[in-house]
Amino acid sequence: MSAVEEHANEPIVPLRRPGRWAAAAVLAVLAAMAVSFVVTTPALRLDLVAGYLLERSIMRGLLLTIELTVLAMLVGVVLGTALAIMRLSDNPLLRWVAAAYVWLFRGTPILVQLLFWFFLGAVMPRISLGVPFGPEFFSVPVNVLITPFTAAILGLGLNEAAYMAEIVRAGIGSVDRGQREAAEALGMRPALVYRRVVLPQAARMIVPPTANETISMLKLTSLVLVIGLPDLLTSAQLIYGRNFQQIPLLIVASIWYLVLTTLLTFAQSKLERRLGRSDVHVGGHA
Amino acid sequence: MTELLLARGVRKSFGKVEVLKGIDLTVHPGQVVCLLGPSGSGKSTFLRCVNHLERLDAGEIWVDGHLVGYRRAGGKKYEMRPREVADQRRDIGMVFQRFNLFPHLTALENVMEAPRHVLGRPREAVRQEALDLLRRVGLEERAGHYPAQLSGGQQQRVAIARALAMKPKLMLFDEPTSALDPELVGEVLDVMKDLAGAGMTMIVVTHEIGFAREVADHVVFMDDGLVVEAGPAAELIASPRHRRTQAFLAKVL
Numbered sequence: 030m031s032a033v034e035e036h037a038n039e040p041i042v043p044l045r046r047p048g049r050w051a052a053a054a055v056l057a058v059l060a061a062m063a064v065s066f067v068v069t070t071p072a073l074r075l076d077l078v079a080g081y082l083l084e085r086s087i088m089r090g091l092l093l094t095i096e097l098t099v100l101a102m103l104v105g106v107v108l109g110t111a112l113a114i115m116r117l118s119d120n121p122l123l124r125w126v127a128a129a130y131v132w133l134f135r136g137t138p139i140l141v142q143l144l145f146w147f148f149l150g151a152v153m154p155r156i157s158l159g160v161p162f163g164p165e166f167f168s169v170p171v172n173v174l175i176t177p178f179t180a181a182i183l184g185l186g187l188n189e190a191a192y193m194a195e196i197v198r199a200g201i202g203s204v205d206r207g208q209r210e211a212a213e214a215l216g217m218r219p220a221l222v223y224r225r226v227v228l229p230q231a232a233r234m235i236v237p238p239t240a241n242e243t244i245s246m247l248k249l250t251s252l253v254l255v256i257g258l259p260d261l262l263t264s265a266q267l268i269y270g271r272n273f274q275q276i277p278l279l280i281v282a283s284i285w286y287l288v289l290t291t292l293l294t295f296a297q298s299k300l301e302r303r304l305g306r307s308d309v310h311v312g313g314h315a
Numbered sequence: 316m317t318e319l320l321l322a323r324g325v326r327k328s329f330g331k332v333e334v335l336k337g338i339d340l341t342v343h344p345g346q347v348v349c350l351l352g353p354s355g356s357g358k359s360t361f362l363r364c365v366n367h368l369e370r371l372d373a374g375e376i377w378v379d380g381h382l383v384g385y386r387r388a389g390g391k392k393y394e395m396r397p398r399e400v401a402d403q404r405r406d407i408g409m410v411f412q413r414f415n416l417f418p419h420l421t422a423l424e425n426v427m428e429a430p431r432h433v434l435g436r437p438r439e440a441v442r443q444e445a446l447d448l449l450r451r452v453g454l455e456e457r458a459g460h461y462p463a464q465l466s467g468g469q470q471q472r473v474a475i476a477r478a479l480a481m482k483p484k485l486m487l488f489d490e491p492t493s494a495l496d497p498e499l500v501g502e503v504l505d506v507m508k509d510l511a512g513a514g515m516t517m518i519v520v521t522h523e524i525g526f527a528r529e530v531a532d533h534v535v536f537m538d539d540g541l542v543v544e545a546g547p548a549a550e551l552i553a554s555p556r557h558r559r560t561q562a563f564l565a566k567v568l
Contacts (some may be wrong), residue, residue, distance in 0.1 A: 106484040209473075210368055212416035213483060216405035218398040225432055229419050307419045307461040 077277035081268065082284065091285050096182055097260065098289075102243050104186025109193025114223065116198050127194065133186040134191035140252055143184035147176050181253045189246060194240045199243040200231035233304045240297035244290050261285055270294030319344045319485055319516050320365065323558030324374035327360055334360045336540035337374065340487075343532075347517045349527035349548065352537035353563055359412075361537070365518065366407045367400050379406060379484050385448040405433065412490040415472040416462040416517050422449060422473045426480050441480075448476040449479050452506050468499030472506050479510075486510065490521040493560040499566070524567055536560045 067073060081087060111261040115127035135144070149169040157168035177181075204227050252263035259267065265282040269275045320342035327335040334357045342348050350358040351519035363369045365376055367384035375392065376383045384400055385392035395403075416425050430436050449455045452472035454465075462470050471491055478486060488507065492500040504526050511517060511530050521527060527534050531548040536555070544557045555561045 204414075206416040207411060208417065210415070211409075211411060213368065213401065214404060214407075214409035214411075215365055216401050216403075216433045217429070217478070218401040218433075221432060226417055226427065230417075254477055304419075307421075310465060 030263055031120035037129040040149075073280070075273060079279045081265075081278060081281045084268070084281075086259065086264045087261070087281060087285070090259050090261040093258065094250050094261040094285075095289070097185060097253065097258075098243065099244050100182050101250070102239075102246055104182060104213065105189025105193045105242070105246075106239065108186070108190035110197050110228075111144065112190060112194035113197035113201060116194065131191045131194050132242075134188050139154055139184065139188045139249065140255060142188050143181065143252060143256055146175060146180040146183040147177065149180070152196060177253070177256045177258050180256055181250075181258055184256075185246065185253075189242065193239070193243060196232065196242070198237055200235035201227055203234045206231045210211065233301075236297065236300055236304060238291060239309065240300075244293055247289055247293070248286060317344075318377075318516070319379055320378040320447060322361075322365075322374065323376075324371040325361065325364055325367060325371055325376060327357075327364060328372055335364070338537075338540075340545075341409055342516060342518060344484075344516050345514045346532045347511045347515075347519065347530055348535060349523075349535045350520045350535050350537060351527060351563070352543075356537040357540045358537050359489050362409075362489050362518060362520050365399075365487055368393070368409075368452060373421075378403075382497045387493045389510055392412070395478055398557070405481055406484045408481060408483035408484070408486040410471070410478055410491050412476050412493050414462070414467070414474045414485060414494070416470050416474055416477070417480070418462050418536065419538040422454060422455055422458050422465065422466065425462070425473055426477045429477070429481050445476070445480060446536075448479055449473070451531070453502070467495045471495065471503045473492075475503075475506055476509070484516065486517045488517065488521070490520050490522070492521070492523060493552050522567060524552060536563065538563070546549045 067075070112127045112130055115123040116131075118124060153171055154172060155168050155170050157165045158169070159165035181193050207314050208226055208230065209222055212222040217225065252259055253262045254266075265278040269278040316340045320340065322338055324337040325527040326333070336357075338357070338361050340348070340361075350361065352358050353498070357476075362371060364371055365378065365383065365415070370384065377383070381403060383403060384393070384395055386395055389392075416422075417428065420428060423442070423445055426448055427441050430441045430444070431438065446455060446458060449458055452475055454469055454472055454476070457465060457469060457473075462473070464568050465473065475491075492503050495503065500523070504523065507517070507519070508525070508530050519526075527548055533545065534548045534551045534556070535545040536543045536551065536559075538559050544551065544555065544560050551560070552564065555564055
């Protein structure tokens with residue numbers, strides 16, 4: 030007993046971690062090599078990168094990429110949420126329709142879907158509203174409705190909805206059953222239960238994978254090349270098709286993708302912090 | 316009719332298991348009724364039937380003159396649409412074993428939620444009433460706290476205030492203290508005693524025999540989906556007639 034008291038006051042030495050220093054040294058060497066490669070390789074043509082970064086067609090391509098991403102994600106989130114709620118409803122027909130939708134749109138290549146919407150006019154010259162096999166009330170030529178831009182939004186958005194449906198469904202599934210019962214016991218109607226209680230809590234689970242999907246969509250939009258839309262990457266390709274400066278222009282496009290991804294990541298962490306504010310525990314209350 | 320709740324022949328099965336085998340119960344306005352019995356006896360299921368969180372297989376439950384969850388027409392009972400059931404539940408408050416506060420809302424917002432969004436009442440009036448209710452359960456200074464920042468007992472008191480915010484005619488308590496640490500049980504029971512003293516009609520599923528003896532007017536002992544015996548609280552707890560009641564009370568007292 031007295032022996033323990035003697036060394037109770039001896040100082041404690043934290044574990045030494047020599048591996049960390051070794052790893053840092055290796056990384057420093059690799060970083061120096063990368064910098065030296067970029068600076069001493071004239072073929073990279075950093076001067077061209079700077080020159081093309083704000084070039085007009087690159088800017089137009091950037092704008093189109095942003096537009097397509099925003100609109101396609103909007104379609105994806107709204108339709109995906111509706112599909113998720115259908116998938117979880119009591120109505121077996123709605124459940125089946127939602128499952129079939131996810132099966133079809135997840136199961137076929139997005140490239141095929143883009144081309145399908147683009148060539149819709151070939152199989153279906155007019156879109157009309159009326160009784161099947163009966164009178165028509167309203168009819169427009171498909172080629173008027175489906176421009177390359179709307180085909181792109183349809184292709185990207187409807188495909189995204191299938192993935193978002195699964196994300197939202199998982200999010201809703203993560204909300205404790207008791208939450209819905211408590212809301213019902215207060216006299217909330219089903220739509221209000223979803224809007225005020227289930228979806229706000231599901232949102233916390235839904236945001237990180239949705240941010241992931243948005244960032245992925247940013248780059249997926251470059252597929253619209255196949256229906257002739259000049260997005261960011263396509264614009265860069267069009268320029269190097271003329272001047273054969275592939276690497277500098279690919280760097281230009283990559284810089285913009287990185288900028289947009291950085292902004293989205295920043296927005297994501299802000300949103301997550303906002304949704305997580307009810308997590309604070311005793312001591313530091315909001 | 317003078318009774319606030321009238322249940323007749325309530326039956327309920329989950330799959331092949333019959334949980335309720337024909338329950339009759341009458342509750343008059345201002346009465347506090349405790350449902351006692353071993354776990355699995357169907358007490359909680361019956362309570363959940365009262366506000367139609369569970370559908371009935373047979374029988375009927377009337378609350379304040381309205382048939383809960385069904386509409387009678389031509390000798391049949393037709394199940395109501397979810398939104399109609401929702402509207403019926405406004406007059407029935409419920410408190411759950413696991414509190415089920417909305418974790419993304421503060422204590423005050425939890426209490427304001429239903430009057431604001433179910434009844435659509437103006438914000439300021441609702442806020443004042445909610446603060447009054449929080450004061451009544453002794454938590455006015457915790458109004459801005461989120462559920463995660465409150466103890467179990469505090470959460471359950473907020474949950475009681477949340478149910479009272481709809482000015483219910485009947486309050487259902489589903490084992491309100493079973494999930495609490497022993498030292499927090501008292502504060503919740505005190506709030507319930509106050510409520511009973513103020514004349515609230517209450518049905519309480521509980522294992523707190525002391526509470527039943529002290530506060531309840533009427534005690535119902537259930538076992539295996541049936542009412543074994545019912546009567547005035549003091550009398551039934553002091554001198555149970557039925558063997559199963561005696562055995563249960565001997566174990567919990």
